[in-house]
Amino acid sequence: GAGVSQxxxxxxxxxxxxxxxxxxxxxxxxxxxxxxxALGQGPEFLTYxxxxxxxxxxxxxxxxxxxxxxxxxxxxxxIQRTQQEDSAVYLCAxxxxxxxxxxxxFGPGTRLTVL
Amino acid sequence: xxxxxxxxxGMFVQEKEAVTLDCTYDTSDQSYGLFWYKQPSSGExxxxxxxxxxxxxxxxxGRYSLNFQKARKSANLVISASQLGDSAMYFCAMREYxxxxxxxxxxxGTKLSVKP
Numbered sequence: 001g002a003g004v005s006q007x008x009x010x011x012x013x014x015x016x017x018x019x020x021x022x023x024x025x026x027x028x029x030x031x032x033x034x035x036x037x038a039l040g041q042g043p044e045f046l047t048y049x050x051x052x053x054x055x056x057x058x059x060x061x062x063x064x065x066x067x068x069x070x071x072x073x074x075x076x077x078x079i080q081r082t083q084q085e086d087s088a089v090y091l092c093a094x095x096x097x098x099x100x101x102x103x104x105x106f107g108p109g110t111r112l113t114v115l
Numbered sequence: 116x117x118x119x120x121x122x123x124x125g126m127f128v129q130e131k132e133a134v135t136l137d138c139t140y141d142t143s144d145q146s147y148g149l150f151w152y153k154q155p156s157s158g159e160x161x162x163x164x165x166x167x168x169x170x171x172x173x174x175x176x177g178r179y180s181l182n183f184q185k186a187r188k189s190a191n192l193v194i195s196a197s198q199l200g201d202s203a204m205y206f207c208a209m210r211e212y213x214x215x216x217x218x219x220x221x222x223x224g225t226k227l228s229v230k231p
Binding site: 031033035040041042043044045048056059089091093095103104105106107108109111 | 119152157158159160161162165206208217218219220221222223224
């Protein structure tokens with residue numbers, strides 16, 4: 001496919017469960033960003049990868065959140081022991097240059113609901 | 116302090132008329148970029164238009180134009196000849212180029228409803 005894809009599109013988890021959200025960026029894109037969008041809010045930055053290196057994780061809300069991009073392409077955002085406040089849409093974006101200094105292309109998001 | 120402020124939670128516009136969505140920003144960087152994204156109910160973020168801080172001309176992309184007033188730190192989006200398909204959430208965002216990477220900082224958004 002030509003665009004950024006994310007899976008699953010919807011995830012329902014019971015409080016305390018671990019979840020893993022996947023992002024497939026556009027092929028060849030160097031930069032990959034994760035954002036969290038709470039209901040009725042704008043997206044907020046979580047973490048940034050340049051190839052396989054996680055250069056910034058300052059936006060991760062707690063140590064329950066973990067992201068990886070081991071081969072510099074697909075990325076996984078993992079949330080351990082989910083809480084109700086983790087309910088949000090998780091957006092992935094990729095960009096062709098390092099630092100993301102041009103247009104970021106967004107995926108459709110994963111809507112996480114924690115019961 | 117909010118870096119991006121969108122003061123209009125919701126806006127209505129008649130089909131075929133123009134509408135302005137407000138955005139003000141706060142940064143101490145000299146080099147930065149301003150973006151507008153559209154988010155329909157399906158959820159994807161669609162890039163609309165970009166303005167760099169050193170660009171002297173206001174950006175335009177088809178029916179979209181960005182009214183950039185640097186001294187007032189405002190970057191309003193103007194949509195001309197509104198269409199029913201323009202109904203969506205609109206987000207203003209900024210990227211500061213002084214940092215090591217270019218994550219976007221978003222406002223809270225404006226919900227635009229186009230009336231037939």
